Amino acid sequence: MKERVVLDVSKLPMHDMGIASPAWWGTCAFMLIEGSGFALAIAIYFYLFSLAPKWPIDAPSPDLFAGTVLTALLLASIVPNILVSRWAKARALAKVRIGLIVMSLLAAAPLALRIFEFPAMHVSWDENAYGSIVWTLLGLHTTHIITDLIDTLVLTCLMFSRHGDNTRRYGDVEDNALYWNFVIVAWLPLYVCIYWVPRL
Amino acid sequence: MIEDRKRPPLTDDGLDDSVLERHLSQTWSASPGFWGALATVDHKVIARRYIVTAFVFLILGGLLAVAMRIQLAWPEARFLDPDRYNQIFTTHGSTMMFLFAVPVMEAMAIYLVPLMVGTRNIAFPRLNAFSYWIILIGGLLLWISFALDAAPDVGWFAYVPLSGPEYGPGKRADIWAQMITFTELSALAVAVEIVVTVFKQRAPGMSLDRIPLLVWSMLVMAFIVIMAMPAIMFASSTLILDRLVETQFYNPAEGGDALLWQHVFWFFGHPEVYIIFLPAAGMVSTIVATFSRRPIFGYLPLVMAFIATGILAFGLWVHHMFVVGLPRLGESFFTASSMAIAVPAGIQIFCWLATLWLGRPVFTTPLLFVIGFIVTFVIGGLTGVMVASVPFDAQVHDTYFVVAHFHYVLVGGAVFPLLGAIYYWFPKMTGRMMSETLGRWAFGLIFLGFNLTFFPMHILGLQGMPRRVYTYQPELPWAGLNLFISLSALVLVSGFVIFFIDALRSWRSGKPAGPDPWSAGTLEWATASPPPAYNFRRIPVVEAREPLWSRSEGLAVTKGLQVDRRELIVSSVVEALPEARESSPRDSIWPFWAAIATSLMLIGSIFTPWAVVWGSIPIAVTLIGWFWPKGTVEDTS
Secondary structure, three states: OOEEEEEEOOOOOOOOOHHHOHHHHHHHHHHHHHHHHHHHHHHHHHHHHHHOOOOOOOOOOOOOHHHHHHHHHHHHOHHHHHHHHHHHHOOOHHHHHHHHHHHHHHHHHHHHHHHHHHHHOOOOOOOOHHHHHHHHHHHHHHHHHHHHHHHHHHHHHHHHOOOOOOHHHHHHHHHHHHHHHHHHHHHHHHHHHHHHHHHO | OHHHHHOOOOEOOOOOHHHHHHHHHHHHOOOOHHHHHHHOOOHHHHHHHHHHHHHHHHHHHHHHHHHHHHHHOOOOOOOOOHHHHHHHHHHHHHHHHHHHHHHHHHHHHHHHHHHHOOOOOOOOHHHHHHHHHHHHHHHHHHHHHHHOOOOOOOOOOOOOOOOOOOOOOOOHHHHHHHHHHHHHHHHHHHHHHHHHHHHHOOOOOOOHHHOOHHHHHHHHHHHHHHHHHHHHHHHHHHHHHHHHOOOOOOOHHHOOOHHHHHHHHHHHHHHHHHHHHHHHHHHHHHHHHHHHOOOOOOHHHHHHHHHHHHHHHHHOHHHHOHHHOOOHHHHHHHHHHHHHOHHHHHHHHHHHHHHHHHOOOOOOHHHHHHHHHHHHHHHHHHHHHHHOOHHHHHHHOOEHHHHHHHHHHHHHHHHHHHHHHHHHHHHHHHOEOOOHHHHHHHHHHHHHHHHHHHHHHHHHHHOOOEOOOOOOOOOOOOHHHHHHHHHHHHHHHHHHHHHHHHHHHHHHHOOEOOOOOOOOOOHHHHOOOOOOOOOOOOOEOOOOOOHHHHOOOOEEEEEOOEOOOOEEEEEOOOOOOEEEEEEOOOOOOHHHHHHHHHHHHHHHOOOOOHHHHHHHHHHHHHHHHHHOOOOOHHHOO
């Protein structure tokens, strides 16, 4: 087929960040999938709540301490998270390295608190449907924290390697920060459901 | 690989066509041999595997249907025992829905979307390779269990309590549930690839109003997958939890609820129908335009109808549950929404008819299948409006009327357009034409056989024959029609046999097709048949909705892409203005190992919850291997 050249793309960058990066859109699509999963889990929580004559079923309301500290910690981690994202945008390698170490610690700390959240429910997953759904909500969110922790650790190693100083890696750091914000935002309605709805 | 960086980058600017092709082919081709085949990330190769695999599952599922028809041909037959019959109808339905219909539609998207939007590979090509291995292993899980006489026996929607711990001993229901997890994981992965390919990899100039209708339909389908599939993954996982670690989601004695299963299943299950139907609607729109020799009538209304269908699809699920005793207001709402979806369906039908009416239709095999589709789908749609009414549904629920209805919608609405699409795109995929004579025979026998087989089922249903019974007594007035249906099924089968013979024969020795045998308008016909590994020698620039029909002097193309690394153009979402020369990942064996690790974890978790813990470690290792940069030129920026 005959061709006629009408556009020269040689001056375009070899990679771009944010909405010009397919990886950013991929991250958004996965957040939409997981967000749908969380929304559905919350809908099921309220469905079971609407059926039960008394909620929580055969258990006192959960203890607030561990969950509330975890929520505060997650919210506090937004600040360094946004800073890391900005440093990545500015391609400041040294700051990004330090920021990622901090974020790795801040992703690991909630896991320590999460260990105390499960017993704070005062119900086991196999006692009744209330126990099943709160354990599932906690478990679902915990897998997200673990996933992001592993992501962040691998990314930290990468930034200390010879592959670190690269627009693609800075884009990865930004996407990872975006995902951590998602993990935090997704937790807030779960926190309200798990800890405050039983107190209504 | 590192030394690649020291050479100055080589672009396509000023290169001879033949030199350019040699460079591109070197950069984009998969390595030869067994490991090269496992590692390839070429969307066309993977789509071809998907399509062949899906059709093998269609044959297997079809054989099960034949076995059921033999058993039901006369009263109190002893061809199958009740337990085997239960396994067969469960495996038939699950195979057709999860291992044939959804994957084959996604496979068509994997093949066609990158070509139709004018790019060199699908977005996230390694994820694409991963998704294929996952669905293959999920399908093997179901069919190996069937071969071992341990297949699921709880129906393709596995209602609790039948599938729960109390009434479903053994591992049969777990195998069903985990097969679901496999197929949904794969479908979600492909949906993400389609969304990002359509959003970000369209050829420069392909603004939203120039996207081919097939691509629009695949995009809406991908969004439905993204919103609906988490529901079924939640359902299948909680079912396994109830069975394995005694959670109480579906146990009414401990605050759970059996109807919760139906809600969650159908919140996915109804959109599933549109996951299958929308791609078919895209295929029909493409075929109708090409063979009417004119642009489609009502492009904008069709796009709007696709999107409206996608949204309304989520407001219908309760119409599968009319007989469970829901509040009257709820039933009325879902009756209204079920009837409302007939509006976008009607718009589509009228646009296709108008295109045919205003054009000069050429009645080739693909168009015959489309016309067969319109007739069959309208009948299925009409019985759909009937069962949307609660009092009528209460009468025919769980009878053969419903079996007839959904086969009209699914076979009529999806398989007919799919077969038309295979005849239409076979030349592109293989470089060879299928036989027009055999195609007409296949269409005639399939259309006739289908209607003779399934239309009488409406009557059987009205006469009260329930679905899923393995036999019936001679005193009941069903024997004559059942024998007629079983004999008609042979006509249907013979049509499919001819189709498969034609496909195999044409693949080996069909007439060479050339790049554009149908004089079609969309970009996939602008390259060779089959397309080279890099799809297009130069990425096209789109100046009209049907770029190949409106070109004046040659196809508008770009220059300036690098040819010594896998490179394609990333463009803006709305106007498709070029934004970057993005690299596309090289072949990798890691997606294969990641799929193996994921499969071990998923299958292990049927037996012990600890599989999730220990199984995560190899998954993490393979994913790190997958994403860790290898210092190739693709990693430069």
